[in-house]
Amino acid sequence: MINALLLVTLVATQDTAAGKQVYTKWCAGCHGDNGAGDGQGARHMIPPPRDFTGAIYQIRSTPSGQLPTDADLLRSIDEGLPGTAMPGWKTRLSDRQRRDVLAYIKTFSNFFADTTQRPQPIAFSSAPGGGSSAEALKVGRQFYDSIGCRKCHGDQGRGDGPSAPTLKDDAGHPIFAANLHENWRFNGGGTVEDIYHRLRTGLDGTPMPSFSDLLENKFLTDEQLWRVAQYVRSLSPRATPVVRDVIHAPLLTKSLPHSPDDSAWASVDVYWFPLVGQVIRKERWFAPAVTGVWVKAVHTADSIALRVVWDDRSQSPDTSWLGHLGRVLATLDTDDSSRAQPAPWPDQLAVQFPVAIPAGMERPYFLMGSPSAPVYQWRWSSNSRSSAVAGLARGIERFDPLGAGAGVPTQGVYDHGQWRVVFTRALASADTASQLPFRSGRAIPVAFFAWDGSNGEHGTRMAISTWYFLALDEPVPARVFISPVLAMVLTLGLGMLVVWRAQQKTSYRKGRQ
Amino acid sequence: MKGRIFSVVAGAFLLTVCSKGDRSAVQAAPPATEVSAAGGTISGKIKFTGTAPRNPTIDMSEEAACKAKYQTTPTEENVVAGPANALANVFVYVKSGVPAGQTFTAPTTPVVLDQNGCRYHPHVLGIMVGQPLEIQNSDPVLHNIKAIAKANRPFNVSQPGAGMKTTRTFSAAEVMVNLECNVHGWMHAYAGVRSDPFFAVSKQDGSFTIGGLPPGTYTIEAWHEKFGTQTATVTVAGTETKTQNFTFAAR
Numbered sequence: 001m002i003n004a005l006l007l008v009t010l011v012a013t014q015d016t017a018a019g020k021q022v023y024t025k026w027c028a029g030c031h032g033d034n035g036a037g038d039g040q041g042a043r044h045m046i047p048p049p050r051d052f053t054g055a056i057y058q059i060r061s062t063p064s065g066q067l068p069t070d071a072d073l074l075r076s077i078d079e080g081l082p083g084t085a086m087p088g089w090k091t092r093l094s095d096r097q098r099r100d101v102l103a104y105i106k107t108f109s110n111f112f113a114d115t116t117q118r119p120q121p122i123a124f125s126s127a128p129g130g131g132s133s134a135e136a137l138k139v140g141r142q143f144y145d146s147i148g149c150r151k152c153h154g155d156q157g158r159g160d161g162p163s164a165p166t167l168k169d170d171a172g173h174p175i176f177a178a179n180l181h182e183n184w185r186f187n188g189g190g191t192v193e194d195i196y197h198r199l200r201t202g203l204d205g206t207p208m209p210s211f212s213d214l215l216e217n218k219f220l221t222d223e224q225l226w227r228v229a230q231y232v233r234s235l236s237p238r239a240t241p242v243v244r245d246v247i248h249a250p251l252l253t254k255s256l257p258h259s260p261d262d263s264a265w266a267s268v269d270v271y272w273f274p275l276v277g278q279v280i281r282k283e284r285w286f287a288p289a290v291t292g293v294w295v296k297a298v299h300t301a302d303s304i305a306l307r308v309v310w311d312d313r314s315q316s317p318d319t320s321w322l323g324h325l326g327r328v329l330a331t332l333d334t335d336d337s338s339r340a341q342p343a344p345w346p347d348q349l350a351v352q353f354p355v356a357i358p359a360g361m362e363r364p365y366f367l368m369g370s371p372s373a374p375v376y377q378w379r380w381s382s383n384s385r386s387s388a389v390a391g392l393a394r395g396i397e398r399f400d401p402l403g404a405g406a407g408v409p410t411q412g413v414y415d416h417g418q419w420r421v422v423f424t425r426a427l428a429s430a431d432t433a434s435q436l437p438f439r440s441g442r443a444i445p446v447a448f449f450a451w452d453g454s455n456g457e458h459g460t461r462m463a464i465s466t467w468y469f470l471a472l473d474e475p476v477p478a479r480v481f482i483s484p485v486l487a488m489v490l491t492l493g494l495g496m497l498v499v500w501r502a503q504q505k506t507s508y509r510k511g512r513q
Numbered sequence: 514m515k516g517r518i519f520s521v522v523a524g525a526f527l528l529t530v531c532s533k534g535d536r537s538a539v540q541a542a543p544p545a546t547e548v549s550a551a552g553g554t555i556s557g558k559i560k561f562t563g564t565a566p567r568n569p570t571i572d573m574s575e576e577a578a579c580k581a582k583y584q585t586t587p588t589e590e591n592v593v594a595g596p597a598n599a600l601a602n603v604f605v606y607v608k609s610g611v612p613a614g615q616t617f618t619a620p621t622t623p624v625v626l627d628q629n630g631c632r633y634h635p636h637v638l639g640i641m642v643g644q645p646l647e648i649q650n651s652d653p654v655l656h657n658i659k660a661i662a663k664a665n666r667p668f669n670v671s672q673p674g675a676g677m678k679t680t681r682t683f684s685a686a687e688v689m690v691n692l693e694c695n696v697h698g699w700m701h702a703y704a705g706v707r708s709d710p711f712f713a714v715s716k717q718d719g720s721f722t723i724g725g726l727p728p729g730t731y732t733i734e735a736w737h738e739k740f741g742t743q744t745a746t747v748t749v750a751g752t753e754t755k756t757q758n759f760t761f762a763a764r
Contacts (some may be wrong), residue, residue, distance in 0.1 A: 056667055064661075065668035116665070116684070147673040148655025151696045162575045164580075166698035170661050202669045206697030207655035210673035213679045217672075 018155065019104025022097045027105075035108035043333035044286040045085045048173055055109035056170065058203040059188040061121040064210035067111055069119045073102050083178070083185030122212070123199055127192055128223050130179070131230035141229025143224050147211060149232075152177035157235045158417025160313040163207075165321045165454075170205045174327040177207075179311050182291065183236035190236065196229035241272035241292075246443060246469040247302065249297035256305045257298065260413050260420035265307055268296045275450055275463035280367055281396045283334055288463035289313070289452035293349075299427065299472050304438050306423045306470075308349060308448065315414045316382055317344030318452030329454045340461075345453030347382040349421060349460075352393070352447040353436045353470075363445050366467045368393040376436045378408045378423055382453070385412035388423060392434055396460050402434060427472075440472035529758045553745060553749030556722040557756050559600045559735060563763030565592045566739070571631070571699045578653050579631035589699050590636045591739050592763075597721030600761060602637040603737045604689065604705040606712035607723065608744065610731030617709045619643035623680065626692070628656045628672070633692065633702035637738070639712040640704055643682055650677045656700070661691040665706065688736060703738060735759040 024033070030049040032038040037051030050057070059076050060068040077098050080088035089098055106112040130136050144150065144157075152167065154160035157180035169175045183190030202210030214220055222339050248269060257264040273295065277288040294309040314321045325342045335338070353376045354364050369375035371394045379399070380388040388408040391401040412421040429435040438444065448465045451457040568588035573580035593601040621647035627634045631652060640646055648658050650672040659669040664685040672679065683690065683706040694700035705712055711731075713721040723733075732750040740761035747757050 054663065054667075064670055065666040067666075111666070147671065148696065151655055163696045163698065167695060170667065204667060204669060204670075207659065207669070209659065209669040209695075211671050213670050213677070215671065217679075219674055219676045219677065482653065 015100050015103035016107055018097070019100035019102070022093065023104050026089070026093070027101065030215045034146065035105065040087070043331070045068055045082055046102050046236040046287040046328065046331060047169065047172065047175060048171070048331070049085070051171070052105050052108035053435070054112040054170075054205075055106075056205040058205060059198075060119075060201050060204070061124070061197065062119040062201060063122060063212060063495065064202040064204055067117055067119040069121055072100060072119075073105065074098065077102060078187070081187045082189070083182075084186055100386055122197075124193075124197060124200065125222050125226070127196065127230070129242050130135055131192060131226070133233065136227050136437050137231050139224060140227035140229070140234075143220055143228045144231055147214065147220065147228065149228070150167045152207065153180055154313070154417050156416035156418075157232065158311050158313055159240070160417035164313055165318075165324045167207045167324075168327065169207075172327075173331050174324050176313065177291075179291075179313070180232050180235045181311060183233060184240040185291065186301050190233070190240075192226075192229050192233045195232050199225055199229060236357075243273060243468075244271055244473050247271045247295055247297050249299050249306075249470060251440075251473055251475050252300050256300050256424060257307075258305065258409070258422060258424055260307055260309070260422045262422075265296055268298055268307075271295045271468075272466050273448060273468055275465050278367070278396075278460055278462050278464045281460055281475060283460050285457065285461035285463075287328065287332060287455070288450075289455035289457065290450035290463045293448050293450065293465070295448075297470060297472075299438070299440075302428070303424060303426050304472070306351060307420065308351065308423070309418060310349070310450055311418050312347055312450075312452050313417050314347075314452065314454035316347045318454055319344070321454035325454055332456075340456065340458075342456070343458075345451070345456070345458040347453050348449075348451040348458075349380045350449040351378045351380075351423060352376070352389075353448065354445050355392070355434055355436060356432070357436070357439070357444050359443045363467055365395075366447055367398050367464065368396045368399075368449075371397050371398070376434060378410075379423055380410050380412065380423070382412070382414070382419075385421075386410060390435065392507065402431070406431070406435060438472060440474040443469040443471050446470045528554070531695070551752060552724065552727060553726040553752060554724040554754040555726065555731070555733060555747050555749060555757050556720065556724060556754060557758040559603045559605075559719040559721065559759045559761070560598045561592075561594070561600045561740060561761040561763045562598070565594045565598075565763050568592060569699070573631055576631055576652075576697070578652050582630035587630065587632065589701075590632065593717070595717040595719055599715075599717065600737065600740075601715050601717045601719065601755075602635075603702070603715040603719075603735050603759070603761075604637055604638070604639060604712065605715065605720070605721045605723065605733060605735045606688065606705055606707055607726070608711065608732045608734040610729050611709050611711065612727075612729070615709075620710075621645070623647035625649065626658075626704075627651055628658075628694070631656075631694075631697050631700060633700055635702070635714065637703045637714050638705070639714055640683065640706055641710060642684060642686060642706060642708045645680045645682055646704070648672070648679045648681065650675055655696055656694045657696055659693050659695060660704075661693065662687055665690060668680070688734075689738075701738075705736070733757060735761075736759055740764060 024513040028039055030039040030041040035052035037049045040048050055067045060072045078090040080086045111117050151163045152161045159177040159179040164177045167175045188194050199211045202208055224331050242327040274292045275290055277285045290310050298305050355376050364375045374392040374394045377393050378388040378390055388410050389401050390406040390408050391399050393399045408423050408425050410421055410423050427438040429437040445467045447467050450463045535641050541547040568591050570586045570588050617639040624638055624640045626648045629651040633752050653675045655673040657671045660667050665683045670679050686708045687706045689703040689705050692702040711723050713723050715721045728750045734742055734744045736742045745757050747755050749755050
């Protein structure tokens with residue numbers, strides 16, 4: 001018995017000692033040497049790294065207020081927390097290392113040593129079938145409204161509800177209500193089951209409460225809560241979007257759609273491009289609010305239209321977000337001289353092309369060109385929605401507008417947490433030295449930049465993409481369609497002729513015998 | 514039972530609507546914790562010097578059902594003052610002096626925290642470790658109730674409709690546990706959690722009474738959400754009543 005106890009103790013101490021080594025090497029940079037969430041990287045991220053000393057964890061299988069189970073913690077270590085700076089460690093650390101570091105993390109709080117605090121996982125039910133039927137989604141939507149999801153997540157689920165600008169975590173840091181259209185960024189995973197589990201457990205330490213008490217209070221049934229989860233899941237694409245490098249712009253025979261909600265856009269393929277914080281040049285920006293753009297393009301014989309759609313929970317400038325803006329700036333360290341003072345910055349989007357279609361693989365520097373190799377940009381702002389300023393960027397800090405005549409007409413619509421903007425321009429250009437002439441047959445490099453003013457983004461504080469391509473589809477000549485048919489008819493005809501001749505010969509010989 | 518709850522709710526509602534000042538928070542204070550009638554008593558009045566800061570007004574335009582419960586624009590309850598600079602909502606408790614090892618049974622009577630008119634009633638409460646905290650929603654709107662604590666486990670539960678009830682308990686003494694609603698950023702309440710029954714919340718006239726104290730010398734602390742804390746040392750013997758006043762400086 002004593003031997004067994006000794007062994008258990010020994011194993012436990014070995015675990016935490018080895019775990020400390022792993023922790024110091026891989027975790028302390030963000031979570032801090034003492035687990036207080038105050039490592040060197042901490043003040044460059046929103047949400048900030050977990051403070052282990054309070055033992056308050058978002059992703060659990062246990063009721064609100066309880067500790068997580070070891071399996072819960074291991075899951076967060078293994079998979080990471082999507083939508084945050086926390087990566088998954090499953091492929092980076094061994095099984096043993098991950099279990100050791102788990103044991104060590106638990107030593108930062110006395111709660112784990114308290115035997116009265118043993119976590120008891122909720123016995124979750126399984127998803128009722130028919131979750132994607134219109135009837136189920138209707139029920140889900142009904143309860144989405146009645147249990148108040150929209151208060152923070154918004155009417156259309158883009159994290160733009162009336163309470164969204166006031167949200168803070170337990171430490172007073174600004175926190176976003178999740179954009180429910182991006183399930184691949186849900187902290188606890190994006191499946192229907194994950195969503196249902198988060199509804200039951202809540203995300204402790206954040207404003208997201210547990211809805212388990214609703215079942216006890218008979219406010220709704222378990223099946224209805226599942227319908228909410230299924231409805232929320234239905235807001236995101238079936239599969240996580242993947243990047244396709246080349247935007248194909250089909251040729252329209254009808255007139256160019258100038259409005260973002262023109263029905264002509266419905267049949268055009270959409271392309272998704274992720275955006276990341278601009279962390280290359282000062283001032284760096286580690287907490288971009290715009291996480292990606294959805295792009296469609298079409299052209300006619302003489303003009304091009306580019307439709308860029310992105311989710312942004314605030315229509316900036318919006319005074320109701322000023323408090324949030326102040327909290328963002330106070331939370332994040334700047335790496336430069338002065339901390340920016342909150343100001344009513346607008347939302348912005350820039351589309352970038354080279355000045356001329358490059359002949360080879362060489363392209364200008366993706367981050368807004370350089371003094372010797374400028375790039376051609378369209379800069380749109382929520383302060384002036386009907387036209388974008390065209391100009392040459394010669395590096396991140398220098399943008400020279402090309403004058404009013406070069407402006408690009410736009411139509412911008414803000415709708416429930418989403419911007420939809422259409423840029424239109426003639427294919428040809430009067431000033432071929434600085435304004436790219438668009439033509440078919442060659443891939444045209446294109447890149448995107450976005451600013452959410454209410455998140456403190458302006459100047460170099462923005463979200464960026466790398467170079468992608470735009471290809472204007474050429475009209476397909478009639479011979480492309482006719483030649484294969486002609487070839488098939490000819491082949492068939494010749495084949496039949498051969499068979500017929502062969503049959504003729506056979507019957508002739510048979511006749512002779 | 515139903516009738517009692519109804520009258521409490523209706524009372525809180527009427528007081529909210531009718532009272533000129535912010536009386537409701539104090540009136541709906543939890544029932545006095547039962548302690549033995551014998552023993553000493555510490556009572557006093559709490560005042561402040563200077564000018565009380567104005568409580569920010571609350572924009573309830575997003576919540577018509579709450580807004581309708583007020584005739585004038587409601588305000589937050591950061592500083593609730595009575596006549597002659599009396600200070601309400603001060604949590605007064607015995608910080609030290611209770612003999613170590615002495616345990617007290619928590620009452621089974623719950624402390625009720627009501628969400629009514631998108632404000633908490635009471636705004637400041639005292640509760641014993643293990644005593645039920647009954648959280649109820651008298652508003653037909655979504656409230657979430659988040660407890661931010663260090664010595665206790667936090668929690669965050671939702672009540673999307675009127676009539677909903679949730680009961681929670683605290684497992685460790687903590688001054689104070691912050692309670693807040695994230696849907697309505699202005700909603701804050703404070704719970705003083707103690708492992709003994711020697712605490713009180715000052716009323717509208719600034720008065721408080723802590724009774725049933727065994728003879729001894731105690732450190733008394735008075736806590737106010739804006740004005741900070743003050744302490745005093747008081748010795749009581751037999752069944753005497755000692756007076757201990759506190760004066761905060763407004764800031």
